[in-house]
Amino acid sequence: xxxxxxxxxxxxxxxxxxxxxxxxxxxxxxxxxxxxxxxxxxxxxxxxxxxxxxxxxxxxxxxxxxxxxxxxxxxxxxxxxxxxxxxxxxxxxxxxxxxxxxxxxxxxxxxxxxxxxxxxxxxxxxxxxxxxxxxxxxxxxxxxxxxxxxxxxxxxxxxxxxxxxxxxxxxxxxxxxxxxxxxxxxxxxxxxxxxxxxxxxxxxxxxxxxxxxxxxxxxxxxxxxxxxxxxxxxxxxxxxxxxxxxxxxxxxxxxxxxxxxxxxxxxxxxxxxxxxxxxxxxxxxxxxxxxxxxxxxxxxxxxxxxxxxxxxxxxxxxxxxxxxx
DNA sequence: GTTTGTTTACGCCCTT
DNA sequence: AAGGGCGTAAACAAAC
Numbered sequence: 001x002x003x004x005x006x007x008x009x010x011x012x013x014x015x016x017x018x019x020x021x022x023x024x025x026x027x028x029x030x031x032x033x034x035x036x037x038x039x040x041x042x043x044x045x046x047x048x049x050x051x052x053x054x055x056x057x058x059x060x061x062x063x064x065x066x067x068x069x070x071x072x073x074x075x076x077x078x079x080x081x082x083x084x085x086x087x088x089x090x091x092x093x094x095x096x097x098x099x100x101x102x103x104x105x106x107x108x109x110x111x112x113x114x115x116x117x118x119x120x121x122x123x124x125x126x127x128x129x130x131x132x133x134x135x136x137x138x139x140x141x142x143x144x145x146x147x148x149x150x151x152x153x154x155x156x157x158x159x160x161x162x163x164x165x166x167x168x169x170x171x172x173x174x175x176x177x178x179x180x181x182x183x184x185x186x187x188x189x190x191x192x193x194x195x196x197x198x199x200x201x202x203x204x205x206x207x208x209x210x211x212x213x214x215x216x217x218x219x220x221x222x223x224x225x226x227x228x229x230x231x232x233x234x235x236x237x238x239x240x241x242x243x244x245x246x247x248x249x250x251x252x253x254x255x256x257x258x259x260x261x262x263x264x265x266x267x268x269x270x271x272x273x274x275x276x277x278x279x280x281x282x283x284x285x286x287x288x289x290x291x292x293x294x295x296x297x298x299x300x301x302x303x304x305x306x307x308x309x310x311x312x313x314x315x316x317x318x319x320x321x322x323x324x325x
Numbered sequence: 326g327t328t329t330g331t332t333t334a335c336g337c338c339c340t341t
Numbered sequence: 342a343a344g345g346g347c348g349t350a351a352a353c354a355a356a357c
Contacts, residue, residue: 017347036329060348066331073330083357084329108346 013049018057018064019105021047022071026089033074033088036062069093070109 016024025042026034034042040058043050050057065071070093074086093109 019347056349059350062330063332063349064347065329081357083327105346 011048014047017105018061019068019070021050022061022064022087023089023093026071026087033086035082035086036065036084039087068109 014021021043022039024046025039026032028042029038039061040054043057043061044054065073065087070090072088072090074088076082076085090109
């Protein structure tokens with residue numbers, strides 16, 4: 001394990017799983033979706049450890065992309081040929097990581113494969129999502145229920161803002177933010193890791209939000225994606241994905257209840273999702289689980305039957321996914 | 326031929 | 342000890 005105060009961290013393996021790294025990469029992108037090669041690049045740019053043995057870890061990473069339901073494959077548009085698809089995070093996978101920490105998942109994110117309530121046609125799916133979202137929003141409005149905790153908030157309808165609460169030091173926004181928020185956009189020197197140590201995983205349970213100010217194993221680079229840049233959701237900037245809803249379902253052949261909503265719908269896809277707010281707030285800006293340190297600890301020590309994934313405000317909540325153990 | 330994606334298998338480690 | 346998460350290897354297929 002990397003130890004604090006050693007400048008060799010930079011070459012040591014980061015304490016993040018491939019799932020975490022991939023999620024970071026995807027979340028750091030303005031469009032919340034990346035091609036495989038871009039994910040590779042993100043990781044290699046930031047984590048020197050992964051500049052070696054690329055065959056090994058990239059194979060593992062691909063395995064994770066395919067194996068884990070939390071990643072969804074978004075096909076290219078027919079008019080934008082190329083190799084490979086785009087990868088995005090499943091809208092409901094936000095609570096995979098405890099307190100937003102990307103060290104180790106609390107539970108594995110799994111999409112239920114049988115859901116007779118879920119529509120099978122893309123058009124139906126859109127309506128289904130829309131309906132569910134409305135229902136849940138209505139329920140919320142009626143009850144005054146508090147908003148959900150985690151990244152599913154990225155799919156908040158109407159851009160309902162969450163108060164900025166406790167952010168786990170290993171949460172995506174913290175991990176990524178530390179880099180590009182360097183004054184003047186300075187990247188870390190390759191041979192001069194930041195002095196402060198990053199917290200060891202086993203320290204997490206006692207860590208406060210003030211910990212982990214340095215990320216010696218993380219380098220910035222010229223190739224960094226500037227996730228701090230305000231995300232333009234102008235429809236004219238929509239890029240590659242045709243977003244036929246069906247192909248979004250992970251694993252061909254599966255009749256998935258989960259219909260990943262394109263984070264940034266193409267004009268072509270908009271008609272299919274008429275009621276979905278086009279600009280979906282970014283995960284980075286909304287992901288912080290509105291957990292106080294106290295509540296997060298509670299969530300940690302006692303996994304209540306009602307998981308945070310069962311949120312009530314977003315279309316994604318209509319996606320019948322569940323964290324299974 | 327290379328890259329991308331899927332699947333299976335195995336072992337290690339941690340939590341329960 | 343059992344179960345689950347994770348990392349790794351490997352085989353295979355499809356797309357480019």
